[in-house]
Amino acid sequence: MADENDTSDKTEDPTQKRLDDAHDRGDVAKSQEINTWFVISGATLVMSTFSGSIGTGILMPLRNLIANSWMIHADGPGLLALAQSLEYVLIGALGVPLLLLSLAAIAGNMIQHRLVWSGESLKPKFSKVSPAAGAKRIFGKQAAANFAKGLFKVIALGAVMTAILWPERHRLESFMHFDPAMLLGATTGLTVHLMGAVVAMLAVVAIADYFFQYRQWYERQKMSLQEMKEEFKQSEGDPHVKGRLRQLRQARMKKRMMAAVPKASVVITNPTHYSVALSYERGMSAPICVAKGVDSIALKIREIAGKHDIPIVENVPLARALYATVEIDNEIPVEHYHAVAEIIGYVMGLKRGFSGRRV
Structure with a gap:
């Protein structure tokens, strides 16, 4: 969106009314990396806090199910009752973790801007299907920034994973000989450690991306002298009148x-x-x-x-x-x-x- 319009004549800083109108239309400064960081941080918190309870909450019912499988009726009502019981087990074990992940996703949006309800983005726009506008989006600043950001994340994630997993390579090889029941506990700590490092790395990416997105959004809201005159007439009234x-x-x-x-x-x-x-x-x-x-x-x-x-x-x-x-x-x-x-x-x-x- 940053390159949709020619902004060469828009040299004036936007007024507060211009910014408020943009917010009401749903045009806000938003970084997807902030949302990603909150979700991954929430997932790390869930894994470090609830991994044991999740495993126990699922393991025990499934163990009982297998032990008493001969009692399960294979007819329609029996299979429906089985599906319902498994559903309750999964909800009980995963309900709180999934709720925390949902709250993390919501927090990632609310920390960037206040809530907004707008159907403006649902309206059909010619610029969304225009080849010229599409070419500008593909080869514009936003596309270049996304490419650089993606390349940096791949390199940084590779470096982080290498730094953490390379010293553990001999231990990882020994996991092949572990009993499956012990494997989950042995890998949980290493997984949390790895995700914590990823969260720290993504925090840097998220902050940098937010400032970039905010600057792009702010530049998009800039006004020409004519637009400022028109807004003044609308808000203060025509001077002649x-x-x-x-x-x-x-x-x-x-x-x-x-x-x-x-x-x-x-x-x-x-x-x-x-x-x-x-x-x-x-x-x-x-x-x-x-x-x-x-x-x-x-x-x-x-x-x-x-x-x-x-x-x-x-x-x-x-x-x-x-x-x-x-x-x-x-x-x-x-x-x-x-x-x-x-x-x-x-x-x-x-x-x-x-x-x-x-x-």
């Missing part, structure tokens, strides 16, 4: 602000840039900002305030400070209470027909 939505939100907010200006109690302004409309009624804990703006919006707020006889008070530093610190429909900050209170008092005095102190 987002800009249009932002414009619509700003237009609605402006319309709502302008509709609230006639309800304001006072407009505090810097005549050339800032306008902040505040609303206050008796019983409120603090004045509320109902509209604010700069430049053209500030001018529009002053125009509407003038049409509705809303007092406009010029206070340059206060207008700037309120614009920077208060949001629409929020109360003014505590640090501006005193300054705003003076202006509200002045405005309310004007409404009652009294002249107050001008600020």
Whole structure:
């Protein structure tokens, strides 16, 4: 699969979304050598731990069967009962070892990646029957790596077996004269020793192969600049659409602000840039900002305030400070209470027909 597509333009590291999508499709970094190592390790553990119980569990029933063979009925029901009894014997003797081997095979997959359920690999693909794609797989990096890996395993296994068995060659020759009942016990230790060495050798192969497979998988997930742009549009939204939505939100907010200006109690302004409309009624804990703006919006707020006889008070530093610190429909900050209170008092005095102190 690593060579199925031209990756010359895929120069960017994959995003987390790309990696997650690959996992959901069942495309994961996986080394078969890891699975092989776990299975062989499990088999070594089973042989070293359960070989005696397996032999006894099978030997005794078979011995009884042979000793009492004259009692076996050769008709259909008798042979069926015999087959069932042998089945129970084998399950009892091999059940736990086979369960451990199954768990080892599952562990070999789970240690490489989390569980995934996907039918993507079952779907028909033209690349699986395409001669060109097949030629790329045969002569690609993966095929070369598999050949080198297989050659190394053959050489390494041969070296390991030679190193272990050559010193035992005279002992192996004597096995020809052993009683068959003693042969199993005599060879068990040597077999476990040999398998332990094979497990150690395959561990090196499995680790190296996993890193190679992971690198191949990671390279396969790399993205082109165009793919990154498309993913950004899908995950974050089209920038043009987002800009249009932002414009619509700003237009609605402006319309709502302008509709609230006639309800304001006072407009505090810097005549050339800032306008902040505040609303206050008796019983409120603090004045509320109902509209604010700069430049053209500030001018529009002053125009509407003038049409509705809303007092406009010029206070340059206060207008700037309120614009920077208060949001629409929020109360003014505590640090501006005193300054705003003076202006509200002045405005309310004007409404009652009294002249107050001008600020």
